[in-house]
Amino acid sequence: MTGSAAAKGAGVVLVLLALAAGVLQTAVLWWSDFPLGVPGEWVWERIPVVGSLLVIFWPALAAGVLLTGYVVLGSGMVAQARPWSRTAWLVGLWLIGSVWLLSVVGSTPGISGLSRIPFVLFYPRSSGYFTQAKEHAHDIRGFLKGYRERIADSDNPENHLHLGTHPPGLTLSFLGMIRACESSPGLTEFILATQPAGVSEGNDAVRRTEQIGGKGPAFLPADAAVLWLGGWIAAVISTGTCIPLYLLARRFVTPSAAWWTAGLWLLVPAAAVFLPKSDVLFPCLAMWAQWFWLTALDRNRFWHGAATGAVMCVACTLSLAFVPVALMLFLQGLVLRPESTGIELLSNRSRWHVYAGGTSALGAWLLLCGVVGGFNLIGIWIQNLKNHAAFYAHHVRSYWPWLLDNPIELAFSLGLPLALLAVIGLSLVGRIPGAKRWELLIPAAVWMLLWISGKNMGEAARLWVFLMPYAVWSAASAVQFLQQRRNGQAAVAALWLVQMIVCAATAVRIDGFGFNELGP
Template sequence: MNRRGFGITLAATVAVTFLLLWATSLPLGIPGEWTWPRISGGPDLIIGTVVGLAFGSAYVAFVAWGSGRIDSSTRTATLGLLLMLVGAGFAWILCLQESVPAPANLGKVPYVLFYPRSSGYYWQAKNDVSSTAEFLSSYEELLAEQDYLHIGTHPPGLTLGYQGLLQLCESSPKFSEAVLSTCPRSVYDSLESIRSFSAGSGVIVKPADEATIWLASLLTMFATATTVVGVYKLTRRNYSARVAWLVAGMWPLVPAIAVFHPKSDTLFPMLSVTTAACWMTACDRRSLMWAIAAGVTLWVGMLLSLAFVTVAALMVAMTAWEWFVTRPQPISINESEGRVSPTISQQLLLLASGATGFILPTLLLAWAYDINLTNVWRWNLSNHALFYDHNVRTWWKWLLLNPGELAFSVGLPIVVMVVWSLRDLVQEGRWRSHRASLPFAFCVVWGLLLVSGKNMGEAARLWVFLMPWVVMSMAAAMERLVKRGNETQESRLGLSMSTWLLAAQMVVCVVTVLRIDGFHFSELMVEQATP
């Protein structure tokens, strides 16, 4: 694709996104089953869009600046740049959300986390967990009494996380005060509203409770931003440092991670890419310790959500592709030696080590707290299966709609790059290379998930944990942009094609986040303080 064609394509992705979300009233979903509401227009929305674009321009400028330095950086300097990228991503995600008109700005955080309607994990930790041992030992009985909603379909990890944060804040009033001092005005106003409303219902909301909620939000945003490290690591296996940096820099520009913050779905990408990065490092280095680390990280994910079954499937698909499909290929464009698959004995040792990292914590938890996680996961699956008995969904409609919902929730510029990458890998005969393992594994696993009908409705939120794989699947096309070399000479404005790509994705992100209400606040704002 030449520069002019690329520019026209980027402009088209921005235009299509804007026209669909802002210039039409087309339902964002399937009426009568599930739709996403739009945020109402007005002066605040226009001002917020301008502010969001200003913050986004600063972020894009930073990523472009870093891309010119990463290739020549030492290991220490690279680490420093990645830490700066984490910080920049965190600041961008925070500022973008605060640009949205109330109550869908960061003021949404207390409402989403405090009331059981949206999740229920904080509420459960606050009101139902007096003893960790008792909570875990009776968790199977609890699931037998639950339904197909949040608590009944999740393992105990999220509730335990909130319990830990609550205990931390309760044990140190000064720490709670320090946490609350970082609240923006929108969050403070929402907390004050909840405090006042709850007092009228006889529920006392303490500073420790408020600090727990805001701390959970900050940690979730930090985890979301930290995902760039795993994205960089996985991309760097097969591409130059500059390509890996640019791909990692695209992650904070995915609209869904801001739209659905502070839901736990935005926490999962960090764990999913960390698990994959540990496992692929184990395979590359023949390292049993890294394999154990991958197993432990996967176990932590499974303690939070059954979504990590899909992460395990992705790793299986990637591993099978690299071990049994690929031919020896250069490790990266800067290295000439081939990457050779592990021998059968090495493969068995790696698999055994990974399994040990997963099974051992499961057994230790069962021994210490008398909880059978296998039964917990079985109950979660059973409860989840009841969802579609109570909520009408039409399989073929969502089969057609969900790919589009995923595309808009990730961002059309990224999707265009993914399609370009897949085309190049096939046309150039590189589909049997190591660099093809990640995008093709994603296509296979996501395709199976799509036709399974497990996520009919809310795919934009439920598939956030998969979105790093979408972003990483664009690496081959990003490499082509970088290889065009002397990019500043190709643009009349002195900007590289990769910078234009970042800018287009940023604009798409802003116009999406400023327009989509991920929490149906028209309903949430009338929610009562008690379940």
């Protein structure tokens, strides 16, 4: 076989494997009752789908055509584009990706569609941060000062399930939105005017339920506006992950391959399944922290290190899920050297200036929390970890079944075609020049340690969303490999379409919030 024929054959085989993977995932989710988890401990339920599939999927179909056309057009433009033009293309990808995400969620029938946004954010059963902000955080300083004591009882279900395992950042975010909407009727009216019909129906249902129950404060128009605003922000931040992903992929692949890689993030089913949970916010913060850190190591700059520290401080005030990301960055700092990146240094200062920048940001943040906020953030983190450990004392989990299940759950939440690309990309890491390969190998190793540690036995599809951009980043090498084959662009486009179908089929089928339990 000639080299040209072999190259073409490799591309065809990869596309066929991706197609087979997509068919397999769709068949398992739609035409089987194969348990999605470990029976008796935790299983994701399927959403009953009744009616014409064309009617169900038309919002996703319309948005998918728009997104695909934009990505195909942009793939030929970004390579020659000037920096400002490339930025505009990326912003366009972000905005159209947001439309796609909301359209996929809107295609999901019943309460599991856009109507889920008010339900998930309002009721403590699924979240609780809005309720905590509205009912318990009127005195911000008093709330923060007593926060650790509030979450100290690990036997309280809300402490080992949701609220008590997180720092107060999410509650403070909702408090800010509540005060903004309550103080500005014009802003409230504007936000409510932009809500889709599904969100409006969800807000109306919450309002009726609260009127009947008569418990707690009345459900006001400002509350409805906050719930839609919170869902919209979650969607926009989630899709915004595509921008730092492009910048990271550009470190070792062409602009066109990086562009397709950034677009693939928008096709990760988990983002649509778990919107508007806070988990979908975290990938964007993780990727910006990663990009700032690698840039700091490249350039030996204090301020890039400080930017990394600032992003990580904000992130860890929202969730301690970022602890593995911090470990990744630390290990990358040990392995990577400015001279190993192949980038000319802009400074002759020691690399310890990078660490000084990061630790300075951390120190400033802790001081700000202590002096201005009046609370001990480190003490809260310690209590959060205790509460997380208490979860397994109240909910039985079996180590070995979950050790086997979690990689499968991860692959389905990424989409099997994209998971295949990520594995192939990691296998090609040896082609990445110099020490840059460790930029991908270290996150893969830390993720593997998290997997075998048993810290996430159940709901890995949701709990690992913050790490999923690393899998997409790994896929960049596979995308470039495919592009270099004969008819490579067509092969990448075909793989894109397969992943898009898998994304929509998964998002419409999986109940990420247990709404089936509420049915008749």
